[in-house]
Amino acid sequence: MWILLVEDEKQLANSLKRGLEEEGYVVEVQHDGEEAELQGLVNDYDIVILDWRLPNRDGKEILEHWRKEDRNFPVLMLTALGDLDHKVSGLDAGADDYMSKPFSFDELLARIRALSRRSADISNTEIVKIGPIEVDARRHNVTVGGISLTLRQKEFVLLELLMTHLGTVFSKTQIAERVWGSAYYVSDNTIEATISTLRQKLNDTFEDIDTYKLGKNDQIIETIRGAGYRFNIDLFKDHKDS
Amino acid sequence: MWILLVEDEKQLANSLKRGLEEEGYVVEVQHDGEEAELQGLVNDYDIVILDWRLPNRDGKEILEHWRKEDRNFPVLMLTALGDLDHKVSGLDAGADDYMSKPFSFDELLARIRALSRRSADISNTEIVKIGPIEVDARRHNVTVGGISLTLRQKEFVLLELLMTHLGTVFSKTQIAERVWGSAYYVSDNTIEATISTLRQKLNDTFEDIDTYKLGKNDQIIETIRGAGYRFNIDLFKDHKDS
DNA sequence: TTGTTTTAAGCTTAATTTAAGGTTCCCCAT
C-alpha cells in the first residue's frame, strides 16, 4: 500500500509517517502543496491523505484538479477541529472521507482501512489470494495452503506489491521506491537478498503442503534479467482459487 | 528511446541511468554542462533531462542555445525544491516540463512517457505493430503472430530502433550510438553478431506461426552493403495489420 | 538482549563480446 501524505506541519507528518510505516505502509511525505499536486497527477497512490490548509495552494484546489484529471485514488482529508464548512466543501470536491485534527492514530488507521476496502482498485483488497497463496494485508499475514509463514516487514511488502500487480515487472529501482520508500541508498544487493529469503520461505512452505506441488524449476517470483521481478501467475493459471 | 541525462551529481545520475536502462531506454550521461551542450547540438535525442544547476554553464543557457539552433527534442528540466523562479524561466526558455528534486523514480518515468507521447515524433508510440511483428516497448516484449519471443536487451533495443524508423538505413556507427549508448568501444563484429542472433530468433518464430510465411530469401532485417541495416517493410506491405 | 536489516564475499548463471573461419559480393586484371 502506497500512501501519499500531504501535510505541512513537519513534526506531525514525520510521526504519522513513522507510525504508518510500522503498519507496513509505504509512505511518501510532501510538505508543499504545489509539489503534492504534481505528484498526485503522476503517481498511482493507493491512498492520499491531504491536509486542507497548505502553503502555496489549498487542499480543495488540489483535489479538484486531481479529480478533473481522473485521478481517482481515495482521498482522506484532514481539517482543523470544528471546521464544518471545509468538511462539506471537501466532500463535494471529491474527498472520500475526512478527519478533524487532532485525531488518534488508531482512528487514522481505521479510516485508511475503510478507504482501501471501499476503493474500486484491485490493489486495495484486504486479502489477496492466488492459488494456495493468501496475503492478508490487514493482519500482515501470509499463508500458503493454510500454513502461515512469518515474513519480515520488507519481505511482506515486497510480496504484497508483486501479488497486487500481477503481470507487472518491477525494476529494482521501482521496488526500492515502493518497498523501501526511496530509491536512493538502497543497494541492489539489499533487494536481491530480500528476494532470496522470501523465495526460500515460500518454497519451504510449499514443501509442507499437499494441495499444490511446485515443479523443480518453478519460480514463484520470476527474475527478468536486466529488467526486474514479477509474480509468476502462470504457475496458478489453471488452479483457479479465490 | 534515446535519452541524454545531464546531471552533475554522479550518484544520482548513475542511479537514474540504471533505473532507466532497466526500463529499456538507452541513456547517455553527461556531467559537464559544456560537453552536454555540444552533444545536444549534434545528436537527435528523443528526450533530454537537464539539471538546471551545473558546473561551467547553467541549464538555461544551454537550453536557449539549443532552441536557437532548432534543436527541438523535448527537454525535462530538474530544479531544486521550491525553486519557482527557475521553473518559470526554464519553461520560458523552452523546457517542456520540469520536476523538482527530490522526486520519485516512478514520477520521472511517468513524465518521460508523457513527453514522448506528446512529442510529434512518430518513433514514440508505445506499441509498434508491423505485419505479424509486435513490439511493446513498455512491457519490453516482442511477439510474432502472437508467439512471444525472448530477446536480450541489445537485441530488443536494436529491433525497436529499426521498427520505429521504417525506411531509414542505420549505419553501424549510428547503431552503436543508439543501442549501445556510445560509438566508442563497440566493434563492428559485436553489432554483426547481435544482428545475426536477432535474425535467427525472428526466423525461428516465423516458422512456428501459420498466419504468415517467409519466403526462402526474405530477410526481415536487410543488409545494405557498405551502408548499414534497415527493416524490410516491403515484406509486409500488402499484409496490412494494425 | 533479540530480532531485523544491510553488507560482504564467493558463487552461479546468463548476457555480451571476441575470435576465427566461412560467405558473398564487387572490382579488376586477364
Place this chain on the structure above:
DNA sequence: ATGGGGAACCTTAAATTAAGCTTAAAACAA
C-alpha cells in the same frame, strides 16, 4: 567472360563480463 583477391558481412563457439543468488557476518533497532 572469368577467376583471383579483398572487403564487408555472417555465423558459431569460446572467452569474458555482468547480473543475480546465497550465506554468513556485521550493523542497527527495539
